[in-house]
Amino acid sequence: MESTDCVKEGDNLILKKENSLKLFKLWKKRRVFMDKKDFLLDAALGQPYGTVWEVRNNDVVQIDHSVIQAEQVDSASGGDNRNIVDDSSTQKLSREDISSLKESGHSGESIIEQLVENSASFKDKNVYSQAKYRKKKREKHLTRFQILRPSTRLLCDMYWNRAPSKIIQLRADTLAQILTAANIQSTSKVMLVESTQGLVLGAMMERMAGQGTIVQFHSEDKPVRLAVDAYNFPQSYQDTVHSLVLGNVGRLFKEINCTESPKAQESTEVEKSQVQITEKLDTESGDTKQTLQQGATCTEHSADLQEVRKASDDTQKDESKTEVGSSTESAQSAKVKDQEESAMEITSREESGTEKKQGKGKRKMETPEQKEAKLERQQQRQEAFVKVKEILQQQNMDALVIVSRFQPSPILMALIELLALSRPFVVYCSNKEPLMECYLKLRERGGAISLRITETWLRNYQVLPKRTHPLVTMSGTGGYLLTGITVEAPPATSPAT
Secondary structure (H helix, E strand, O other): OOHHHEOOOOOEEEEEEOOEEEEEEOOOOOEEEEOOEEEEOHHHOOOEOOOEEEEEOOEEEEEOHHHHHHOOOOOOOOOOOOOOOOOHHHEOOOHHHHHHHHHOOOOHHHHHHHHHHOEOOOOOOOHHHHHHHHHHHHHHHOOEEEEEOOOHHHHHHHHHHHOHHHHOOOOHHHHHHHHHHOOOOOOEEEEEEEOOOOHHHHHHHHHHOOOEEEEEEEOOOOOOOHHHHOOOOOHHHHOOEEEEEHHHHHHHHHHOOOOOOHHHHHHHHHHHHHHHHHHHHHHHHHHHHHHHHHHHHHHHHHHHHHHHHHHHHHHHHHHOOOOOOHHHHHHHHHHHHHHHHHHHHHHHHHHHHHHHHHHHHHHOOOOHHHHHHHHHHHHHHHHHHHHHHHHHOOOOEOEEEEEOOOOHHHHHHHHHHHEOOOOEEEEEEOOOHHHHHHHHHHHHHOOEEEEEEEEOOOOOEEOOOOOOEEOOOOOOOOOEEEEEEEOOOOOOOOOOO
8 A cells, every 4th residue: 555545744634524524633642522521543644545534532443444345234123104293202212321331431333322211202213214313313412533644625615614704705617617617637837926825826836746836826925725635735746836916917927028018007007106206295295294394394494583573672661661560570480480381391302202203214124134034035026027027028828717806807807818828727716796897898808709608506415325315404505607619819909980
């Protein structure tokens, strides 16, 4: 048996208990919490994937598949269930009895057998109801799970059951259609824009098996690839993925000289408008500074006028000393003292504000280590940008896939210019209105055929001997897909004179 088929320390595992899926990274002495129990999985190291385990007294015990197959229904069964009244009165064991059995150390199977023996209606049920009864009690009283290798289907189901908003309601069947419609295969060169925690990226990497190139566009500083980490991919798979921030798409078109692209012209116009806005803001800030300076000058003039008036008042007062009494002189001296104190307070406030500003400036000072790390990050981003530019400047990518929570039309109209002719593109959205906008823009632009907006209707079935039927519950929708194929765009027609 190959080592890749066995569980190793540091691997990500899927613990499956009936319809519940749990992602767990295995390390020695690391405890697992499941069904209000905590236990170690050290015994699973070196064991093959697909083994079944059961928790007994906080220890895990491997269950042989022959034991699971031997757990069959009783041979004695009734004809049908028409006369059965299945309520709490048919069970002789109370909750206290079941709790005491668990505390005394009885295994889950022994508790289930006692529940079966003390059920007054069990023997009257038909064979299928008996199997359903046992299955229900196993889910409740047994902590039995299977260790599986993470795959696209398991991870998609796990996200769908726990937090579908994290993968923008992307269902497993819709993801399969995306991979098929985009013709994802080995040696493909794919452009990807996704907001699904890296689920779509991991599905592509799994299908391409380390052969090909994927350029991922992301809106954050770093791409979010939580689902990719769960696949346990080797480094050769990781080397096929390159990333670029969506904000650098305009710069990318400018540097690869994509002048004939209408999107490049749009990006240039956007850059010009941004420059105009910046200049306008600078002019407004200059006017504001000038206004403030004028206000300060006016304040200084008013202060000078006040001093002149004070001087003239003092002169008049000196001329009329005989008329002014000692009480007036004391009032004037008190007024002068108040003015001096207020001026001293204003000066102290200004000095304290200056000190605070200087203190804030000191906090913003970067250490040499931080500056070096910043320069290193900038260099890495520049190297990544140059690598992506070398890949995309030929404009011969094989597929474009957009599974994003953002408005898809501007992203689609920009990146479709980098696709080669007769290549597919797929756009997913949980609502159909954004896809209708993309459809109309593509029809107006030209250069795309076989445009279709589709929705998948899915219903799960229970497949068991003599009891195959559709499940009662089902999902409402798995989102919408816009698919098409690129062709040579028709020449632009000049308006009639």
